[in-house]
Amino acid sequence: MGRPHQTLLSRTAIARAALELIDDRGYEALTMRALADRLGVRGASLYHHIGSKDDVLDLVSELLDAEIDHTPLRSAPWREGIAAYARGYRRVFQRHPNAIALVARRGVHTEGALSEYDTLLATLIRAGCTPALAAETAAALDFLVIGSALETYAAGFSRPPSEYRPDYPALADSLEAAARVDPAPTALDDRGFELGLRMILGGLAHQLKTAPDE
Amino acid sequence: MGRPHQTLLSRTAIARAALELIDDRGYEALTMRALADRLGVRGASLYHHIGSKDDVLDLVSELLDAEIDHTPLRSAPWREGIAAYARGYRRVFQRHPNAIALVARRGVHTEGALSEYDTLLATLIRAGCTPALAAETAAALDFLVIGSALETYAAGFSRPPSEYRPDYPALADSLEAAARVDPAPTALDDRGFELGLRMILGGLAHQLKTAPDE
């Protein structure tokens, strides 16, 4: 059988197990003891590879970052490329809804995210933005992605639209109309995100056409 | 002196103390024992008034909701009214940065938020939106507010811009240009938010002018 154990654990194995645990059983189920369990080891062993639970959360953030497909940013035309990138960014959180609480902790600005941002900013500048405008646009796109990821998770209006009548008639009308357009529960989130994306990128295109130097 | 204590505690007193504790010492310092301490009582006493810590967090969410000024929504013209409302909404989180983790838990859609949403949607419909478009626009605005609140907290790029060179030249350029526009640390967040707001409301105004029925 060989020696009892040499390197059962590694930082990446721990990170992957942590993300699996979050996906399977929720963010609150991520406990050092539960994590060790999933790795066939006892809680204290983890501390030979990671410094703290916070350290583990950082590693999971990096895993999520790595899932973002930033190849669309390299593809012309810039407007479709950026839209595809933003959708892919958002899709990572849709795949890991239980991990969204991580975002609130620290954002997704891990070390690995820097080159993505650099590419996004370079794309915007190449499209005609000043560097300052590029930074603002990237921020706005980020807010939209992060905000929509969170809202999906928090899904506000859980009751059937009709229950909001008669106290909140505009709310009831809007929710019913939205459900008629697409009854899927996340459809309104998706459409709100797409609207924001269209407005930001459309507005930017218009601004670049009329005043290319700011 | 009177009798020893009758109703030292109440749900609102607990909620207010909880928000104070979060503001003063951070989200993680909100402990049932620390909360009881601040109220001059022992931990177990709290459970005569609230059901669980989760219950307390909900109460704090309602407190934050109540801080949002939604009077601008009633003021014409709609575009400025909605912009002022969104800024005020965001300002609540700027006043309580440590409370942003609450948002990830549940969003801000407490019972008290319903009438705000109803008013926002009514304003959009009065401005010419279909109910479905109003819902999507409200969602996009929400994403922008929530996302920008979170990003401020998570403030990504903490190092001086020059450190990102030469690996990430577009990032360094953008951050330096943004700092020249306004060196305040949250300025880029503010400007990104304003850009998103301008794009969404401007795009909407344009859409309502060219195709008033969708």
Added chain:
DNA sequence: ACCTGAACACCGTTCAAGT
């Protein structure tokens, strides 16, 4: 009715051991 002390089952983390 409301506050309390003590207890329960958990946490994250440390550390002297073992191999």
Added chain:
DNA sequence: ACCTGAACACCGTTCAAGT
């Protein structure tokens, strides 16, 4: 070098007791 058992100081929560 790496895993472990036992312990530490904490959690949220419960409950029999006191007033």
